[in-house]
Amino acid sequence: MSIPRGNTVVIAGDPGTGKSTILLTFLRYGTEVDGVVSIGESVPDASRCKVPLMSFDRLVRNLPSKSADSVSNNRYPTLRVFVSLENSFQRILDHHGALLPTKADSVSSGDLYVAIDATSFFSGRLEDMLRYPQLQRSDGDAAARDAGWALYKFVLGGWAPNTDAQSLYWQAPDAEPKAVDQLVSQDRGSPGPFPRDREHSGGGSESNLLLYTLMTPPLPDPMQRVRLLKDLLAALYSRSHEKYKARILGIDSLSALLSLMHEPGVDEQPKQGRRLHILNMVRWLEEHGVTTFMACEAVRDMTQTIRRHPLFLGTQERYIASGVIQLDYHQYSSGDLIRYLRILKMRGAGHDMRSHAYDLDENGLSWLEPLFAEPEDGR
Amino acid sequence: MAGMNMSPTSRTSDSDNPEGYLLKIGAGNEQGVPGVPLLPPYYAYLLKISQSVGLVDIYPFLAELMFHARAVPSGPSLTAPEAAVNIVSIFIDDQRDNIANSMLPEGSVNEDDAFLARCLHDESDPKIRPRNFIIDTFGEFGAGDLNERLETSIGEAGNQSPVYLRTSLVGAGNPMRMMQRFTAINNLKEMPKTPKGDHPLNLGQINCLLLSSISYLYRTMGFRDAMLLVRQMLERGVWKPGMTRKNDGRMLEQDGLLFAILHEGVFRDDEIRYAETFFDAVIRFDSLYCSRWRFVTYGFEMFPLVGGHGYRKPDEYLPRFDQKYAYLPTAGQRLKAVAISREYDKVYFEQDMNSPLRKLINGVQCSASAGEAV
Numbered sequence: 001m002s003i004p005r006g007n008t009v010v011i012a013g014d015p016g017t018g019k020s021t022i023l024l025t026f027l028r029y030g031t032e033v034d035g036v037v038s039i040g041e042s043v044p045d046a047s048r049c050k051v052p053l054m055s056f057d058r059l060v061r062n063l064p065s066k067s068a069d070s071v072s073n074n075r076y077p078t079l080r081v082f083v084s085l086e087n088s089f090q091r092i093l094d095h096h097g098a099l100l101p102t103k104a105d106s107v108s109s110g111d112l113y114v115a116i117d118a119t120s121f122f123s124g125r126l127e128d129m130l131r132y133p134q135l136q137r138s139d140g141d142a143a144a145r146d147a148g149w150a151l152y153k154f155v156l157g158g159w160a161p162n163t164d165a166q167s168l169y170w171q172a173p174d175a176e177p178k179a180v181d182q183l184v185s186q187d188r189g190s191p192g193p194f195p196r197d198r199e200h201s202g203g204g205s206e207s208n209l210l211l212y213t214l215m216t217p218p219l220p221d222p223m224q225r226v227r228l229l230k231d232l233l234a235a236l237y238s239r240s241h242e243k244y245k246a247r248i249l250g251i252d253s254l255s256a257l258l259s260l261m262h263e264p265g266v267d268e269q270p271k272q273g274r275r276l277h278i279l280n281m282v283r284w285l286e287e288h289g290v291t292t293f294m295a296c297e298a299v300r301d302m303t304q305t306i307r308r309h310p311l312f313l314g315t316q317e318r319y320i321a322s323g324v325i326q327l328d329y330h331q332y333s334s335g336d337l338i339r340y341l342r343i344l345k346m347r348g349a350g351h352d353m354r355s356h357a358y359d360l361d362e363n364g365l366s367w368l369e370p371l372f373a374e375p376e377d378g379r
Numbered sequence: 380m381a382g383m384n385m386s387p388t389s390r391t392s393d394s395d396n397p398e399g400y401l402l403k404i405g406a407g408n409e410q411g412v413p414g415v416p417l418l419p420p421y422y423a424y425l426l427k428i429s430q431s432v433g434l435v436d437i438y439p440f441l442a443e444l445m446f447h448a449r450a451v452p453s454g455p456s457l458t459a460p461e462a463a464v465n466i467v468s469i470f471i472d473d474q475r476d477n478i479a480n481s482m483l484p485e486g487s488v489n490e491d492d493a494f495l496a497r498c499l500h501d502e503s504d505p506k507i508r509p510r511n512f513i514i515d516t517f518g519e520f521g522a523g524d525l526n527e528r529l530e531t532s533i534g535e536a537g538n539q540s541p542v543y544l545r546t547s548l549v550g551a552g553n554p555m556r557m558m559q560r561f562t563a564i565n566n567l568k569e570m571p572k573t574p575k576g577d578h579p580l581n582l583g584q585i586n587c588l589l590l591s592s593i594s595y596l597y598r599t600m601g602f603r604d605a606m607l608l609v610r611q612m613l614e615r616g617v618w619k620p621g622m623t624r625k626n627d628g629r630m631l632e633q634d635g636l637l638f639a640i641l642h643e644g645v646f647r648d649d650e651i652r653y654a655e656t657f658f659d660a661v662i663r664f665d666s667l668y669c670s671r672w673r674f675v676t677y678g679f680e681m682f683p684l685v686g687g688h689g690y691r692k693p694d695e696y697l698p699r700f701d702q703k704y705a706y707l708p709t710a711g712q713r714l715k716a717v718a719i720s721r722e723y724d725k726v727y728f729e730q731d732m733n734s735p736l737r738k739l740i741n742g743v744q745c746s747a748s749a750g751e752a753v
Contacts, residue, residue, distance in 0.1 A: 333601045334552020357555045367559055369615075372607045 002060050003323060004348035005035040005246075006289045008282045010254065012296040013327025017339055018360045019295035020087070022327070023250045024099040025364035026293045027082055029053060032246035033075050037291045055368040059343055059352040077110040079195075079244035081236065083229065085256040089117040089211055093143055098362040103148030106208030112195060112244055114236060115149070117213045121225050122256065124218040150207040152193040154232070155215040194239035222258045222277050229257070230284060237288060249285065253295035254278075278320050286322065294321070298328070322347040330355070330371060340371045400450040400462065400585040401696065402636055405443040405714065406503075412443050413716045414678065414704040415662075417451055417696045420585055420634035422683045423613060425658035427651075430644035431666035434473065434592065436675045437640070438481035439706065439714040440664075441589065444638065445478060446497060447713075448509050450584040463507050463583035465630055467564055470515040471551045471595035484711040498543060510583050511543035512564045514557065518547030544570065551599040554608040561588075561612060565631040586635030588612065593654065594642040602650055609639060609657055659683035667705055669728035672740060678703030678721070705736055715739065 003009060009026075013019050029039040040054035080101075084092060092115075093100065101113050119125065128135075141151055193212065212232070219225050237247065251257060258277055285292050324344040329337045341358055343351040359367040401419055405412035418424065428437060445466050452459035468475065479497035494513070501508055544564070548556050570580040590596075590612070596605035641654060655661060661681040667674040679698035703723075704716040717735035728736055 330555075332552055332554070332604060334550070334599050336550060336553035336556075338553055338555045357559070359559065367562075369555070369558060369562060371555060372558075372611050 003037045006286045007322035008292045009323035010294050010296045010321040011325045012298050014298050017327035020252050021360045023293050023295045027250040030248045061350045076245040078246040079112050080248050081114045082250045083116045084252050085118045088119050112208050114210045120214045120216040121219045149209045149211040151211050153213045226277050247290040249290050249292040251294045255297040399453050401453050403449045403451045406447045406449040419685050420636050422659040423637040424660045426640045427663045428642050429665040432664045436708040438478050442478050442482045443714050464509045465583040465586045466509045467512045468589040470591050475513045481710050513545035514560045516548045516551040518549045568628040588637045590639040592640030594645040669725050674705040675708045676703045676705045
């Protein structure tokens, strides 16, 4: 895979097609060299993933825009950020633990891994904590610590029922409310949540695995979620750009980030507004050279078809993102299903348009081959 | 592959194997299955079964292929040692053990797994025994195989048994799943280790795929998907001529042949003709009824154009089209076939008391009277 640096790639598919698994695979193994992100080259020989990942690399080829002289094979330490809005980190650790890095991985690669548990945007974790303090579990945090993750919790400073969304900003627990760009750890005895602060506090070598858990009330406005996430990413990137020049971001999922929380009788937000949120975020990420993978639910739309095949993505994302990887099921005449993927778009690169059957296991993508037996009737 | 018409001698050279190998069906202390010459790789062989022949009738022939095939060095030398063959068998809706059962004398080996029993019964040199890789479609989803990895089942008795690998698919209607297993096997570099941790066996020198059968594929997934699977196996499989060889030790990098079974009664005539275009050779199985006896006959209808220059005797790699071969489809015995003329019929059988078929029957009757299972 030769995805140009700064591309925003949507991984869109139906439930069960493995959006999160593939996204975590890319996030774990993506390696940026000379402005191009590939995944197969970085996998150890012993890994079972090597063959399918190498196969995936062959699906996308960078256009020959670079002169031979500019190729330096420089690999910079990478900041890998995973934002989960649908599943708590504890659940991810349970189900995708093999795809998450270990402390040894991060030390040997020199990369920094940050997992942001943003499920609070929907679930209102803060409210749960206040209302049901007796049910708060600590075993999830313990499991994350055992896996080598350094834990930080972020709450919304100045949050109040009548607070204007524009004034929301992040605040570490027990800290004086501060704007996000002033955010520092209040406990000088322990490393701060951001790379530069951790180095200044002398704790930079403690762990390269950071888990940020967001504590918020439910946020019904997509723009509010996008802004708060951008605030946090901005704080992270501004405090890491000297050391981590390569940045890979995974968002699971874009659909959740931008979905509306309906109430009966309340009109949906106009589609145009939703598109603006996406545009805003994609433009911001691409300008900052963040190569982004975003899982996205497929939306079937029979009016958006090629030869009556519902090429799905009836949403706006496919027009705005730099790349689109479609995940789908093929049904044989026997009724059996098989997963397949197809790269519909990759701005700045050439790509294979064929369908490829794939399979997943706990280590991610475990098999990839060109799919044969396209449906005869064009379904 | 059909239409390639490549001479075996024109293959890409291999530093370890400059001459390449041919496939010899049937070995042990015998000279192989009568009428089947040394078969060159890069070709696809269709085993076409007439409506009067059941799949079980050709099990003795398949058993020779699966348990007794050898890789024979090509080239002028007749004394070069034989080598092992990798046999990749795909059984669609057919138990792999059926073939093993057809060869096992009743009660000779007390073993639940007939395939394992057959392997244990093999007393030939392990270095040249076929390496069997078996895919069937009787799998079940369990806790251990959700990810559908290759599950190995090892038959072992010290050095007396060859190791084989088998894996089961869930259902027979998904050609990509079959291709997935096929690819996984092709990527192997050695036989898996036994549970005892013995040293893994090397792979054989030539690959042979047995697809049993196209007709069953047809039944479960339709003609189009069935033939697509065959075509994909030909294109991506072990018999791709002229491919750039990396020699990385994978099975895929070796020469190979394809055998596929087709029942005439299942397909329409035009479909059979289309299917035959994928194959370079056709061996047709038919029934011959003589008096109270029924024989199964086989003979070549088509054979690829192979260059015979510079290696072995011409009659070792060219079939006789004027003859077919007959055997009694009985269980518990190696295949014993005799040559008869193409026009051989019941009248000739009645008149000639010294005909080859009479001798074949007499041999079977003698075996039965001696107390051997027939």
